[in-house]
Amino acid sequence: MLGKIITVITLLTMKATATIYYAGVAESGGEFGVYSISGVVGTGLPGEFGVTYQFINEATVDIYVEQNKANINLFRVAFLLERMCPIATGLGATFNETYYSEFAAAVSYITVTRGVYCILDPHNYMRYNNPSQQPLSGSVIGNTSDPTAATTAQFAAFWGELAGRFSSNEKVIFGLMNEPHDMDTNLILANDQAAINAIREAGANQLILAPGNGYTGGHSWTEEWTGNSPASSTVMYQITDPVNNTAFDIHEYLDSDFSGSSSVCSQLASTNLAPLTAWLQQYGFKAMITEFGGANGTECDSYLTDIVDYMADNSVYIGWSIWAAGPLWGSYSACCANGGQWGSLEPGSVAADGSPGMYETVWLLEIEPLLPTTLQQTGMSSVNGGAGAGGGGGGGSGNSSSSTTATTRTTSTTTSTTSTATAVPLYGQCGGIDYTGSTVCASGTCQYDNPYYSQCVL
Numbered sequence: 001m002l003g004k005i006i007t008v009i010t011l012l013t014m015k016a017t018a019t020i021y022y023a024g025v026a027e028s029g030g031e032f033g034v035y036s037i038s039g040v041v042g043t044g045l046p047g048e049f050g051v052t053y054q055f056i057n058e059a060t061v062d063i064y065v066e067q068n069k070a071n072i073n074l075f076r077v078a079f080l081l082e083r084m085c086p087i088a089t090g091l092g093a094t095f096n097e098t099y100y101s102e103f104a105a106a107v108s109y110i111t112v113t114r115g116v117y118c119i120l121d122p123h124n125y126m127r128y129n130n131p132s133q134q135p136l137s138g139s140v141i142g143n144t145s146d147p148t149a150a151t152t153a154q155f156a157a158f159w160g161e162l163a164g165r166f167s168s169n170e171k172v173i174f175g176l177m178n179e180p181h182d183m184d185t186n187l188i189l190a191n192d193q194a195a196i197n198a199i200r201e202a203g204a205n206q207l208i209l210a211p212g213n214g215y216t217g218g219h220s221w222t223e224e225w226t227g228n229s230p231a232s233s234t235v236m237y238q239i240t241d242p243v244n245n246t247a248f249d250i251h252e253y254l255d256s257d258f259s260g261s262s263s264v265c266s267q268l269a270s271t272n273l274a275p276l277t278a279w280l281q282q283y284g285f286k287a288m289i290t291e292f293g294g295a296n297g298t299e300c301d302s303y304l305t306d307i308v309d310y311m312a313d314n315s316v317y318i319g320w321s322i323w324a325a326g327p328l329w330g331s332y333s334a335c336c337a338n339g340g341q342w343g344s345l346e347p348g349s350v351a352a353d354g355s356p357g358m359y360e361t362v363w364l365l366e367i368e369p370l371l372p373t374t375l376q377q378t379g380m381s382s383v384n385g386g387a388g389a390g391g392g393g394g395g396g397s398g399n400s401s402s403s404t405t406a407t408t409r410t411t412s413t414t415t416s417t418t419s420t421a422t423a424v425p426l427y428g429q430c431g432g433i434d435y436t437g438s439t440v441c442a443s444g445t446c447q448y449d450n451p452y453y454s455q456c457v458l
């Protein structure tokens with residue numbers, strides 16, 4: 001009974017706000033192991049898989065997907081450009097095939113084995129050739145005054161090659177670059193645009209996420225200062241995509257300086273994101289917040305609730321990934337802890353004092369109850385929720401009764417008895433008004449989401 005009431009409320013809510021199509025967690029680790037306190041160029045390159053760097057832990061990806069009952073469908077996987085494209089051969093279409101295959105295995109596990117979406121994240125701050133003191137070191141890509149800098153054309157060649165390799169995988173999302181900063185915003189636009197063109201020329205039509213300046217901060221999107229000029233808002237609207245499937249990539253932390261380094265939350269996203277939201281509405285763009293977070297403790301709880309609810313309530317936001325899980329964090333806190341060793345969002349992580357880590361204290365306690373009810377489970381990644389895999393990514397309506405996908409967190413189980421057809425794969429539709437297919441799940445059980453949709457879930 002309670003389940004039914006919740007379902008009705010959920011349906012009403014979905015009509016107004018069914019816009020969060022992708023939600024999950026950032027996987028950080030493929031970019032690890034290159035920091036040098038004295039700035040020694042080349043530190044940690046190429047690195048050693050499983051020791052200095054590692055992309056995901058398959059077992060903990062399983063935990064996220066299974067424990068959250070199909071209410072997360074996104075992982076953002078970081079990698080390092082200097083490992084993918086070794087400095088000896090330069091940024092471009094020549095990859096270190098060993099590193100690439102390790103990365104591709106992680107992407108394949110997420111998208112094929114688990115069937116959820118994956119953002120490819122070059123974690124390079126729009127810099128290439130010296131990650132030893134990132135985010136500050138390395139030549140700015142496209143800086144024509146710096147003879148050692150990689151060019152915009154090289155950045156495009158890199159993206160054309162990478163996207164071409166994934167062009168038939170509808171569950172990937174191309175995150176063009178993590179957190180550009182302290183450079184001419186017009187050069188960010190030029191680099192983003194060159195990459196978009198190269199991706200489309202490679203025949204890949206999936207969702208692209210384009211960053212702005214200022215570490216792509218949402219609160220500062222309309223602001224300008226030295227190194228963050230012109231304001232992203234006065235430049236980035238010029239971006240174009242031949243298939244209209246690009247959204248902006250936004251990061252938003254909740255501590256005083258928006259850095260995600262403090263355990264004290266004091267910045268309210270619903271207030272700070274208002275100018276960005278108005279700008280997105282004005283120009284008809286969508287955005288995804290691919291980094292945000294807060295420490296454990298009741299004090300950040302209301303700020304995390306605020307940002308997740310704000311995204312759900314404003315249709316210009318189509319998804320989010322929280323920072324961060326990953327196989328190599330140990331007891332270190334990926335987000336928001338003043339150096340405190342309270343664990344990460346990696347399932348099983350523990351604080352230095354042996355108490356539960358942030359998967360339990362932040363994800364399960366604070367984020368899990370807020371998970372969206374509108375996630376996309378099939379079709380090509382899209383600004384419109386992937387209402388079809390064929391049409392170049394446009395054209396979806398987010399309409400919850402369309403054939404694709406809406407799922408809800410209500411989980412009252414129905415037992416189905418009538419089917420004679422073949423079994424439905426995991427996350428497939430197995431019931432609903434006007435549904436005529438099989439009601440037998442190949443794996444998992446058929447769970448009622450709303451009158452129009454039941455789904456096979458674990």
Ligand SMILES: *[C@@H]1O[C@H](CO)[C@@H](O)[C@H](O)[C@H]1NC(C)=O
Binds near residue numbers: 047
């Ligand atoms: C390519 O990556 C592998 C794995 O990290 C590493 O062992 C190898 O030395 C790298 N090759 C180059 C040319 O960087």
Ligand SMILES: *[C@@H]1O[C@H](CO)[C@@H](O)[C@H](O)[C@H]1NC(C)=O
Binds near residue numbers: 145146147183
């Ligand atoms: C571009 O390169 C020049 C020459 O090395 C340097 O002075 C300038 O700071 C660089 N610009 C940026 C944004 O890094």
Ligand SMILES: *[C@@H]1O[C@H](CO)[C@@H](O)[C@H](O)[C@H]1NC(C)=O
Binds near residue numbers: 392
């Ligand atoms: C992209 O959007 C523009 C502006 O709304 C429209 O004119 C154009 O036809 C769209 N292109 C595709 C491929 O949907």
Ligand SMILES: *[C@@H]1O[C@H](CO)[C@@H](O)[C@H](O)[C@H]1NC(C)=O
Binds near residue numbers: 297353356
């Ligand atoms: C997070 O948990 C740790 C370990 O239980 C605790 O010491 C710390 O005070 C908590 N942080 C906050 C902000 O509550």
Ligand SMILES: *[C@@H]1O[C@H](CO)[C@@H](O)[C@H](O)[C@H]1NC(C)=O
Binds near residue numbers: 401402
């Ligand atoms: C939702 O999509 C279905 C199938 O495409 C369509 O028949 C229906 O009219 C749409 N409803 C709304 C409210 O857009």
